[in-house]
Amino acid sequence: QLVAYEVKRMRAEEGNKQKVLRHIKELAEKLYKNENPYPAVTMHKVQKPTEGCHLRLHQKPFPRLDEGTVQWIIDQATAKLQTAPPAVKAEKKCMVPSGPPIAAILERNGNALANSARRLEVVRNCISYVFENKMLEAKKLFPAVLRAMKGRAARHCLTHELHLHVQQNRAVLDHQQFDFVIRMMNCCLQ
Numbered sequence: 653q654l655v656a657y658e659v660k661r662m663r664a665e666e667g668n669k670q671k672v673l674r675h676i677k678e679l680a681e682k683l684y685k686n687e688n689p690y691p692a693v694t695m696h697k698v699q700k701p702t703e704g705c706h707l708r709l710h711q712k713p714f715p716r717l718d719e720g721t722v723q724w725i726i727d728q729a730t731a732k733l734q735t736a737p738p739a740v741k742a743e744k745k746c747m748v749p750s751g752p753p754i755a756a757i758l759e760r761n762g763n764a765l766a767n768s769a770r771r772l773e774v775v776r777n778c779i780s781y782v783f784e785n786k787m788l789e790a791k792k793l794f795p796a797v798l799r800a801m802k803g804r805a806a807r808h809c810l811t812h813e814l815h816l817h818v819q820q821n822r823a824v825l826d827h828q829q830f831d832f833v834i835r836m837m838n839c840c841l842q
């Protein structure tokens with residue numbers, strides 16, 4: 653909703669730090685109210701009895717309960733519950749518009765495309781190193797490949813590259829190569 657409705661406002665505020673901070677505080681309050689719609693209910697702690705308390709002789713017997721008083725307390729609590737607002741607020745379903753085109757976002761983050769291209773190149777290189785049995789080079793690139801798997805483009809690139817190697821190459825993988833491929837696929841699935 654923020655991206656869809658408030659793009660113009662965010663662009664207008666880019667130069668003014670005070671407006672940006674005020675906007676951030678408003679957003680923080682909205683998020684806090686969304687996560688904590690009702691004030692916290694205080695819980696009263698009941699102390700545990702000590703270990704040998706049941707052996708003491710001077711214990712007072714539990715007092716007799718008056719049936720009328722107990723019923724009056726129950727009636728009071730029932731009346732309060734009937735007038736209280738519902739415990740869970742009803743969710744309002746709404747359609748969120750698509751917002752600005754992706755090109756508008758990418759023009760501000762021009763380096764995002766270059767960064768993505770570098771990540772895809774790292775994925776391609778690592779897979780080719782694995783299939784060429786250059787395990788030292790693959791091991792160096794492996795952490796970067798696992799980080800890149802958070803992006804959809806990198807996951808697509810992994811599946812595409814593996815598909816190409818399946819078509820080209822009928823080589824049998826050794827244990828280490830197989831382990832690398834399986835770890836990349838597992839990270840991709842996760």
